[in-house]
Amino acid sequence: MKIDSVEFFYAAMPEVTLAADGSQDALLVRVTAGGYVGWGECEASPLVSIAAFVTPRSHGVCQPVADSVLGETLDSPADIARIAALVERNSMDLLQAAHTFSGIEIAMWDLLGHRFDEPVWKLLGYERSAPKVPYASMLFGASPAETLEHVKAATIAGFRAVKVGWGGFGESTPERDADHLVAAREALGDDGLLLVDAGQIFVTDLDAAAARIPALAAARATWLEEPFLPDAYRVHDQLAARSQGVGIAGGEGAHTVHMATNLIDYGGVSFVQIDTGRIGGIGHAKAVADYAAAKGVTYVNHTFTTHLALSASLQPYAGLADHRICEYPVEPSALARDITRSALELDSNGEISAPDAPGLGLEVALERLGPYLRTVDISVDGTTLYASGNSAGRTATVDA
Amino acid sequence: MKIDSVEFFYAAMPEVTLAADGSQDALLVRVTAGGYVGWGECEASPLVSIAAFVTPRSHGVCQPVADSVLGETLDSPADIARIAALVERNSMDLLQAAHTFSGIEIAMWDLLGHRFDEPVWKLLGYERSAPKVPYASMLFGASPAETLEHVKAATIAGFRAVKVGWGGFGESTPERDADHLVAAREALGDDGLLLVDAGQIFVTDLDAAAARIPALAAARATWLEEPFLPDAYRVHDQLAARSQGVGIAGGEGAHTVHMATNLIDYGGVSFVQIDTGRIGGIGHAKAVADYAAAKGVTYVNHTFTTHLALSASLQPYAGLADHRICEYPVEPSALARDITRSALELDSNGEISAPDAPGLGLEVALERLGPYLRTVDISVDGTTLYASGNSAGRTATVDA
Numbered sequence: 068m069k070i071d072s073v074e075f076f077y078a079a080m081p082e083v084t085l086a087a088d089g090s091q092d093a094l095l096v097r098v099t100a101g102g103y104v105g106w107g108e109c110e111a112s113p114l115v116s117i118a119a120f121v122t123p124r125s126h127g128v129c130q131p132v133a134d135s136v137l138g139e140t141l142d143s144p145a146d147i148a149r150i151a152a153l154v155e156r157n158s159m160d161l162l163q164a165a166h167t168f169s170g171i172e173i174a175m176w177d178l179l180g181h182r183f184d185e186p187v188w189k190l191l192g193y194e195r196s197a198p199k200v201p202y203a204s205m206l207f208g209a210s211p212a213e214t215l216e217h218v219k220a221a222t223i224a225g226f227r228a229v230k231v232g233w234g235g236f237g238e239s240t241p242e243r244d245a246d247h248l249v250a251a252r253e254a255l256g257d258d259g260l261l262l263v264d265a266g267q268i269f270v271t272d273l274d275a276a277a278a279r280i281p282a283l284a285a286a287r288a289t290w291l292e293e294p295f296l297p298d299a300y301r302v303h304d305q306l307a308a309r310s311q312g313v314g315i316a317g318g319e320g321a322h323t324v325h326m327a328t329n330l331i332d333y334g335g336v337s338f339v340q341i342d343t344g345r346i347g348g349i350g351h352a353k354a355v356a357d358y359a360a361a362k363g364v365t366y367v368n369h370t371f372t373t374h375l376a377l378s379a380s381l382q383p384y385a386g387l388a389d390h391r392i393c394e395y396p397v398e399p400s401a402l403a404r405d406i407t408r409s410a411l412e413l414d415s416n417g418e419i420s421a422p423d424a425p426g427l428g429l430e431v432a433l434e435r436l437g438p439y440l441r442t443v444d445i446s447v448d449g450t451t452l453y454a455s456g457n458s459a460g461r462t463a464t465v466d467a
Numbered sequence: 468m469k470i471d472s473v474e475f476f477y478a479a480m481p482e483v484t485l486a487a488d489g490s491q492d493a494l495l496v497r498v499t500a501g502g503y504v505g506w507g508e509c510e511a512s513p514l515v516s517i518a519a520f521v522t523p524r525s526h527g528v529c530q531p532v533a534d535s536v537l538g539e540t541l542d543s544p545a546d547i548a549r550i551a552a553l554v555e556r557n558s559m560d561l562l563q564a565a566h567t568f569s570g571i572e573i574a575m576w577d578l579l580g581h582r583f584d585e586p587v588w589k590l591l592g593y594e595r596s597a598p599k600v601p602y603a604s605m606l607f608g609a610s611p612a613e614t615l616e617h618v619k620a621a622t623i624a625g626f627r628a629v630k631v632g633w634g635g636f637g638e639s640t641p642e643r644d645a646d647h648l649v650a651a652r653e654a655l656g657d658d659g660l661l662l663v664d665a666g667q668i669f670v671t672d673l674d675a676a677a678a679r680i681p682a683l684a685a686a687r688a689t690w691l692e693e694p695f696l697p698d699a700y701r702v703h704d705q706l707a708a709r710s711q712g713v714g715i716a717g718g719e720g721a722h723t724v725h726m727a728t729n730l731i732d733y734g735g736v737s738f739v740q741i742d743t744g745r746i747g748g749i750g751h752a753k754a755v756a757d758y759a760a761a762k763g764v765t766y767v768n769h770t771f772t773t774h775l776a777l778s779a780s781l782q783p784y785a786g787l788a789d790h791r792i793c794e795y796p797v798e799p800s801a802l803a804r805d806i807t808r809s810a811l812e813l814d815s816n817g818e819i820s821a822p823d824a825p826g827l828g829l830e831v832a833l834e835r836l837g838p839y840l841r842t843v844d845i846s847v848d849g850t851t852l853y854a855s856g857n858s859a860g861r862t863a864t865v866d867a
Contacts (some may be wrong), residue, residue: 083524083525085524085527085530086526087526087527087528088526088527089526091526111525111529111561112519112525112529112562112563114518114521114845114847114852115515115518115519118514118515119563121514122512122513122514123492123514123841124483124485125491126483126488126492127484127485127486127487128487129489129512130485155696159720160489160511160512160720161511161512161515162512162515162563162566162745163562163563166562267556296555296723296725298723300732300733301732320560322562323698325696325699326698329700332701333700333729333733345562442848443845444847445514445843445844446844447514447842447843447844448841449844
């Protein structure tokens with residue numbers, strides 16, 4: 068099969084706020100080849116990722132992503148890896164390329180799943196899709212009482228694990244943060260898993276991060292996520308050495324495999340969190356999962372958007388039964404809920420699994436997206452390089 | 468002063484080929500504040516970098532670069548650092564942001580230089596601009612004879628150092644590469660500096676890279692540049708341990724300070740090469756230069772475009788007299804030559820220095836750019852977010 072088309076669908080809520088809520092927009096990708104269709108999703112900044120697909124080339128290793136994808140042969144997972152290597156080489160100097168390609172790569176896996184009537188996780192070599200314990204991802208409340216209330220609501224909804232983050236954590240005093248952690252633990256009960264996301268708030272300030280460790284340990288937090296800039300490995304490792312049993316987590320921003328494995332090798336993390344919509348897709352994420360498993364580090368998905376992205380993010384570690392924790396977007400936008408015809412719902416154990424169905428196992432409800440779709444037009448020298456609704460995804464003149 | 472406007476000028480040669488020649492296009496940035504003007508340049512992919520300036524926001528930490536820049540106070544270098552930190556935070560999830568901001572940041576330094584009537588290197592704290600030994604950057608020839616001819620031409624033009632790279636190096640046998648290295652050394656004579664650029668060709672293959680070491684050592688190559696993927700630190704370090712005195716060099720793709728310092732700390736490089744047009748600008752590059760100097764690693768600029776970019780890339784280490792080597796684009800495109808009214812020419816010693824003149828010390832010849840300028844139009848939902856020639860750089864509706 069040859070890749071016939073790559074189309075983008077940029078959907079957004081009517082109002083996109085400054086909240087740390089990644090579900091306010093989405094960039095869906097539809098790939099067709101040999102009469103089959105696959106869907107994927109890029110994370111994030113839809114307009115910029117579209118531009119990286121159609122941009123005029125700058126030179127031999129700064130080519131638009133389209134030039135390494137359109138017309139390529141797609142018959143097997145090996146073809147996906149080959150195309151991924153082409154993009155890495157030909158778009159070496161195009162920074163956004165990894166985000167753009169991630170959604171395309173995911174769609175290629177979905178397409179092959181439909182072609183072979185197999186779930187993606189089987190194509191990846193796993194024999195079964197092991198259940199995961201989803202954690203409800205939420206922001207800290209404005210007060211400890213509000214944090215308690217939010218976490219309590221998640222436990223009532225059936226979650227055995229909760230992650231709280233952002234919302235001022237790390238910006239004030241350790242005592243202020245400790246009060247929120249006590250509230251979260253109280254709401255969760257003794258048995259629940261408590262995860263905490265610092266959102267890079269300490270930048271590179273080891274002491275500021277370390278000042279939060281006693282309260283995190285007292286609240287029996289399983290991990291502290293992204294305390295620092297993601298590539299500040301040394302301070303990660305130093306914090307891990309004094310973290311009193313609280314694991315350090317990170318990796319969501321990785322846009323190459325090595326960015327994630329370096330965090331394991333040099334940053335001392337116990338949990339590596341991968342967003343398939345950023346790292347280059349499912350193949351790259353699987354490489355990290357394999358590496359993490361070999362190193363005794365727990366692989367976790369990073370997902371804050373749709374259930375299409377959630378399924379894509381579960382595939383790379385679906386068969387790693389010991390890697391149990393899974394991020395689950397608990398308060399997604401209406402857009403994120405509407406994008407797929409069905410969702411990955413919690414079972415009676417409060418668990419989820421990657422679907423046992425062809426491809427990603429979810430259908431995109433294109434007919435429901437109308438109210439959210441944004442039209443994009445990009446032209447250079449008066450020639451249209453991209454226009455929403457053009458089924459070719461781009462015009463033939465992009466290389467001119 | 469408040470930042471009044473940020474304008475982009477996308478210039479390209481009439482035909483942009485697949486050659487590994489980064490001077491085929493350029494993205495100039497003009498910043499105005501308080502009646503002063505500064506110029507900078509982003510590297511690379513002009514359309515995508517423009518899109519990252521004007522894109523609608525995705526969420527609180529995926530904002531367009533414009534939102535952290537326009538209207539900000541710009542009175543001192545501390546303001547530049549403050550704005551850089553704003554961009555890093557507010558555009559955390561927008562991958563292309565570092566490339567976009569680099570050109571803006573450089574323009575802010577140029578502007579402050581004009582405001583205070585000082586060269587940028589003085590604003591950075593250096594007392595003098597030390598001379599650098601420029602190397603002529605060129606591709607390997609199709610045959611050893613052609614490589615010899617090219618290198619010879621550079622020595623006749625007054626260069627005491629030459630870098631040859633790409634052009635099939637590493638793709639065939641070590642013997643083939645050895646023939647080219649012998650030719651290059653022969654053309655250069657005993658005293659010239661020979662530098663070799665592998666362009667990531669060995670990906671992560673340590674043995675393939677190591678197989679070239681004997682010929683590199685025999686030709687007395689000062690460095691082997693980018694043998695591997697830039698964040699594959701371990702193989703860099705392993706190669707460095709068996710490199711027979713040939714230094715390992717890398718860093719041009721770094722888009723954060725830590726990506727460069729990690730290459731020093733974990734990759735065992737002896738030379739760190741920074742592109743101010745990618746790493747976030749002059750401030751970030753200076754941080755790397757300081758770190759390199761402290762660690763006994765030699766700082767080198769990475770420049771393959773215009774003399775505006777060359778001046779910007781010299782500033783961060785202008786005062787580090789022991790860091791002597793400097794990349795010099797020896798065969799730039801007509802566009803790259805035309806962009807500035809003057810150039811940084813080799814003196815009678817075959818050396819160059821960052822200009823002792825306000826700002827970057829070069830004037831942009833806007834009137835000569837007409838034939839090269841590309842017009843860009845970007846709209847979402849029918850609303851123009853960017854249109855070349857709009858002096859606001861973007862319309863007021865981008866945040867709507």
